[in-house]
Amino acid sequence: xxxxxxxxxxxxxxxxxxxxxxxxxxxxxxxxxxxxxxxxxxxxxxxxxxxxxxxxxxxxxxxxxxxxxxxxxxxxxxxxxxxxxxxxxxxxxxxxxxxxxxxxxxxxxxxxxxxxxxxxxxxxxxxxxxxxxxxxxxxxxxxxxxxxxxxxxxxxxxxxxxxxxxxxxxxxxxxxxxxxxxxxxxxxxxxxxxxxxxxxxxxxxxxxxxxxxxxxxxxxxxxxxxxxxxxxxxxxxxxxxxxxxxxxxxxxxxxxxxxxxxxxxxxxxxxxxxxxxxxxxxxxxxxxxxxxxxxxx
Amino acid sequence: xxxxxxxxxxxxxxxxxxxxxxxxxxxxxxxxxxxxxxxxxxxxxxxxxxxxxxxxxxxxxxxxxxxxxxxxxxxxxxxxxxxxxxxxxxxxxxxxxxxxxxxxxxxxxxxxxxxxxxxxxxxxxxxxxxxxxxxxxxxxxxxxxxxxxxxxxxxxxxxxxxxxxxxxxxxxxxxxxxxxxxxxxxxxxxxxxxxxxxxxxxxxxxxxxxxxxxxxxxxxxxxxxxxxxxxxxxxxxxxxxxxxxxx
Ligand SMILES: Nc1ncnc2c1ncn2[C@@H]1O[C@H](COP(=O)(O)OP(=O)(O)OP(=O)(O)O)[C@@H](O)[C@H]1O
Ligand SMILES: [Mg+2]
Numbered sequence: 001x002x003x004x005x006x007x008x009x010x011x012x013x014x015x016x017x018x019x020x021x022x023x024x025x026x027x028x029x030x031x032x033x034x035x036x037x038x039x040x041x042x043x044x045x046x047x048x049x050x051x052x053x054x055x056x057x058x059x060x061x062x063x064x065x066x067x068x069x070x071x072x073x074x075x076x077x078x079x080x081x082x083x084x085x086x087x088x089x090x091x092x093x094x095x096x097x098x099x100x101x102x103x104x105x106x107x108x109x110x111x112x113x114x115x116x117x118x119x120x121x122x123x124x125x126x127x128x129x130x131x132x133x134x135x136x137x138x139x140x141x142x143x144x145x146x147x148x149x150x151x152x153x154x155x156x157x158x159x160x161x162x163x164x165x166x167x168x169x170x171x172x173x174x175x176x177x178x179x180x181x182x183x184x185x186x187x188x189x190x191x192x193x194x195x196x197x198x199x200x201x202x203x204x205x206x207x208x209x210x211x212x213x214x215x216x217x218x219x220x221x222x223x224x225x226x227x228x229x230x231x232x233x234x235x236x237x238x239x240x241x242x243x244x245x246x247x248x249x250x251x252x253x254x255x256x257x258x259x260x261x262x263x264x265x266x267x268x269x270x271x272x273x274x275x276x277x278x279x280x281x282x283x284x285x286x287x288x289x290x291x292x293x294x295x296x297x
Numbered sequence: 298x299x300x301x302x303x304x305x306x307x308x309x310x311x312x313x314x315x316x317x318x319x320x321x322x323x324x325x326x327x328x329x330x331x332x333x334x335x336x337x338x339x340x341x342x343x344x345x346x347x348x349x350x351x352x353x354x355x356x357x358x359x360x361x362x363x364x365x366x367x368x369x370x371x372x373x374x375x376x377x378x379x380x381x382x383x384x385x386x387x388x389x390x391x392x393x394x395x396x397x398x399x400x401x402x403x404x405x406x407x408x409x410x411x412x413x414x415x416x417x418x419x420x421x422x423x424x425x426x427x428x429x430x431x432x433x434x435x436x437x438x439x440x441x442x443x444x445x446x447x448x449x450x451x452x453x454x455x456x457x458x459x460x461x462x463x464x465x466x467x468x469x470x471x472x473x474x475x476x477x478x479x480x481x482x483x484x485x486x487x488x489x490x491x492x493x494x495x496x497x498x499x500x501x502x503x504x505x506x507x508x509x510x511x512x513x514x515x516x517x518x519x520x521x522x523x524x525x526x527x528x529x530x531x532x533x534x535x536x537x538x539x540x541x542x543x544x
Contacts, residue, residue, distance in 0.1 A: 165390075
């Protein structure tokens with residue numbers, strides 16, 4: 001319900017939301033959307049340009065670029081989203097526990113986070129791959145293991161800031177159980193912070209997955225993945241630059257859409273940032289635009 | 298009826314697990330009878346807010362007992378709806394994502410009101426604290442400090458408690474608004490037969506509203522004095538405190 005009213009108010013958010021839903025749907029139902037099997041090799045069609053049968057042309061093995069792009073949504077977007085949600089969920093759980101209960105819980109959890117964060121992320125990922133062998137799922141496991149600590153720290157800071165406030169004290173006085181105070185009073189106010197950190201790390205996770213695929217540690221050829229498509233196109237970067245365009249633009253579009261969407265959610269969920277709306281309704285356009293400018297500045 | 302008996306409280310200080318504690322309250326004992334307006338005064342850091350948290354049952358004392366109508370105050374079932382509070386910082390006293398209406402409903406829902414929101418009740422509450430019912434749909438950031446504090450008072454009144462604890466509830470407001478709120482409280486105490494515990498460092502306000510004052514210093518009660526006998530305080534600290542106001 002709330003989502004719908006947000007979409008009605010913010011056209012840009014609606015565009016981003018529709019785009020992302022379409023991408024996710026295309027990824028889930030890739031076999032129906034993709035015009036050709038992604039691994040079908042046609043050596044006679046190497047580097048062929050766009051045509052009616054192959055909309056985005058063919059790559060160095062004559063495979064359909066569009067189909068590979070659509071199949072690539074699964075590792076590049078869906079699995080990254082899943083890993084991101086898992087680590088945000090774990091991080092939020094730890095962050096809320098540490099920030100709300102404080103005391104011993106806080107100290108123990110934060111020292112654990114310090115330990116996790118003291119390893120450089122790439123080295124840890126490599127170690128996990130070294131132990132478990134290459135493969136997308138192992139990289140994702142390593143991501144979840146490494147990133148939750150980072151999320152936990154940020155979410156804890158945000159929770160801490162509000163858990164001392166007087167309205168939380170009032171609810172404690174009423175005798176509300178801790179869980180419902182966290183859900184009703186702390187989750188909504190910390191949600192903007194959570195959205196910002198998770199959307200900004202979404203982009204970096206996509207790029208890191210691509211990096212590992214390039215090293216041959218991530219997804220294995222001939223499976224399609226956007227980062228790997230970029231790397232395959234890299235060898236012909238100067239003679240066939242258009243091959244880099246498709247996966248490159250796809251990554252840029254998805255990452256920007258996620259960031260825009262999280263921005264507008266943040267704006268729309270927080271009543272303090274919505275304050276320009278009622279004035280716009282009452283007193284015309286000029287005041288609301290002026291208010292918006294102040295918000296931006 | 299509050300009975301506070303030999304309550305002590307200390308916080309851990311320094312590095313965690315070091316076990317060092319510094320005492321914030323020691324050996325506090327007093328009684329509060331229904332309908333009374335009791336002031337607790339003392340300078341900053343004397344442990345007034347800590348005492349307030351103990352009285353509200355948010356924290357447990359290290360030793361001693363606090364009984365509300367003969368039962369432990371730390372069990373929220375014993376104090377449900379009968380104790381309420383207004384805090385100092387009006388900017389954070391209401392959830393920034395809640396409208397006034399939602400904030401007022403929170404205590405009502407908690408004591409078991411269900412079904413349709415009781416709008417007439419909310420309007421009469423707002424009217425009681427001198428606010429227009431059009432405030433109901435506003436968010437806290439759209440209210441002035443005085444208005445926000447009045448909403449907090451309305452929220453405290455909503456469950457018709459026997460006792461409301463005010464922790465520096467008017468200190469951050471300006472003079473004329475302070476006076477208006479003091480008038481309001483005085484009126485409420487006579488019409489609604491409510492009792493107050495009024496924590497402040499402003500002796501003037503406390504003397505205006507309260508019938509009995511507890512003077513605190515460094516976590517101990519220095520003196521308990523009736524307001525009409527303020528001139529005859531005995532301890533030197535209380536004398537110093539009073540002189541500093543009168544001069
Ligand atoms: N959560 C806490 N952890 C550790 N020490 C605390 C905590 N809360 C309060 N204290 C300490 O307890 C002492 C008393 O604090 P308290 O807030 O009760 O003072 P106060 O009388 O309300 O002061 P003010 O008039 O400034 O509000 C202070 O020395 C403070 O440092
Ligand atoms: Mg205080």
